[in-house]
Amino acid sequence: MSSSLISPNPIGTSNPAAAGADRSREAKTRRRKKKAQAQAQAQSKARSLSSKWKSQAQQQIFSSNLLRALAQSRRRGGGGVGGGGSSGGRAVREAADRALAASAKGRTRWSRAILAGRIRISKFRKRKRPAAAVAAAAAAAGRSRKPRVSVSRLRGKGIPAVQRKVRFLGRLVPGCRKEPLPVILEEATDYIEALEMQVRAMSELARLLSGGASVGAGSSSGSPPEPLPGQ
Amino acid sequence: MSSRRSRQSSSSRISDDQITDLVSKLRQHLPEIRDRRRSDKVPASKVLQETCNHIKNLHQEVDNLSERLSQLLSTIDPDSPEAAIIRSLI
Numbered sequence: 001m002s003s004s005l006i007s008p009n010p011i012g013t014s015n016p017a018a019a020g021a022d023r024s025r026e027a028k029t030r031r032r033k034k035k036a037q038a039q040a041q042a043q044s045k046a047r048s049l050s051s052k053w054k055s056q057a058q059q060q061i062f063s064s065n066l067l068r069a070l071a072q073s074r075r076r077g078g079g080g081v082g083g084g085g086s087s088g089g090r091a092v093r094e095a096a097d098r099a100l101a102a103s104a105k106g107r108t109r110w111s112r113a114i115l116a117g118r119i120r121i122s123k124f125r126k127r128k129r130p131a132a133a134v135a136a137a138a139a140a141a142g143r144s145r146k147p148r149v150s151v152s153r154l155r156g157k158g159i160p161a162v163q164r165k166v167r168f169l170g171r172l173v174p175g176c177r178k179e180p181l182p183v184i185l186e187e188a189t190d191y192i193e194a195l196e197m198q199v200r201a202m203s204e205l206a207r208l209l210s211g212g213a214s215v216g217a218g219s220s221s222g223s224p225p226e227p228l229p230g231q
Numbered sequence: 232m233s234s235r236r237s238r239q240s241s242s243s244r245i246s247d248d249q250i251t252d253l254v255s256k257l258r259q260h261l262p263e264i265r266d267r268r269r270s271d272k273v274p275a276s277k278v279l280q281e282t283c284n285h286i287k288n289l290h291q292e293v294d295n296l297s298e299r300l301s302q303l304l305s306t307i308d309p310d311s312p313e314a315a316i317i318r319s320l321i
Contacts, residue, residue, distance in 0.1 A: 035246065070304065088301035089294065096297055165279040172286045185253040188282055192260045195289035202296040209303040 059201045065099035100198050108190050113175020254278055261285055
């Protein structure tokens with residue numbers, strides 16, 4: 001049967017932004033109260049969101065999505081491609097990213113960006129990514145020798161080094177290129193957890209496929225062989 | 232000083248505490264910084280740097296894993312127990 005989801009939090013990432021706009025309209029004393037409230041809310045929301053990616057249920061959902069996407073892609077391009085190494089890997093990677101974004105249920109920007117843009121901009125991303133990575137890596141390596149910037153600098157965003165890093169980070173996380181700093185930080189947090197879950201799920205899957213010996217013993221971790229309903 | 236509301240129309244006032252909170256939360260996810268001593272003094276640029284590196288590493292791992300998976304899937308035997316696993320999961 002379908003495994004129950006960890007409590008889905010209906011508040012999306014737009015909550016801090018809404019609270020921020022609200023805050024600017026209130027008086028100063030009320031603003032402070034609301035800020036404390038929003039912070040507590042954000043903390044509890046963050047905790048529930050972070051546990052979401054660590055749960056077993058989420059991993060199972062991701063695995064089933066991934067397998068379905070893989071089966072689809074194999075049915076479509078199985079005859080023509082002929083199993084080329086790099087192209088097959090690329091297709092798996094994109095299917096995995098789509099499954100990951102689908103597991104996020106569209107509550108984060110990067111998941112929406114992945115689902116919306118994978119088809120259109122896959123060609124452009126292949127060109128942009130190597131050039132941007134080399135240039136930014138060179139710039140970042142040169143600037144990381146002065147680690148004396150504190151958080152107040154982040155707020156002011158006057159230092160070009162921090163600014164450059166923030167922009168680079170915004171490019172790494174899909175869909176966050178033009179977002180302000182707190183949005184990028186939040187998206188990056190969620191994205192890192194999601195990627196870790198993706199790595200865990202895919203390595204489990206690879207282990208199951210290559211080994212196959214631990215199936216009969218009642219698999220302790222990873223996705224157990226039971227039919228999950230289509231989601 | 233703190234009256235920077237120039238070009239961010241969606242969130243007009245980004246408080247310092249909010250950013251500190253986000254940075255510390257992000258720091259928890261980075262294994263390099265978490266195990267370091269004196270975790271209070273890690274500057275924000277370092278956190279950003281480690282975040283970029285971590286995301287790049289994770290991307291690399293996902294790429295490697297998808298390579299492996301594609302090879303495994305292409306060479307799989309239709310009658311083996313592995314295929315049964317896949318079929319039962321779908």
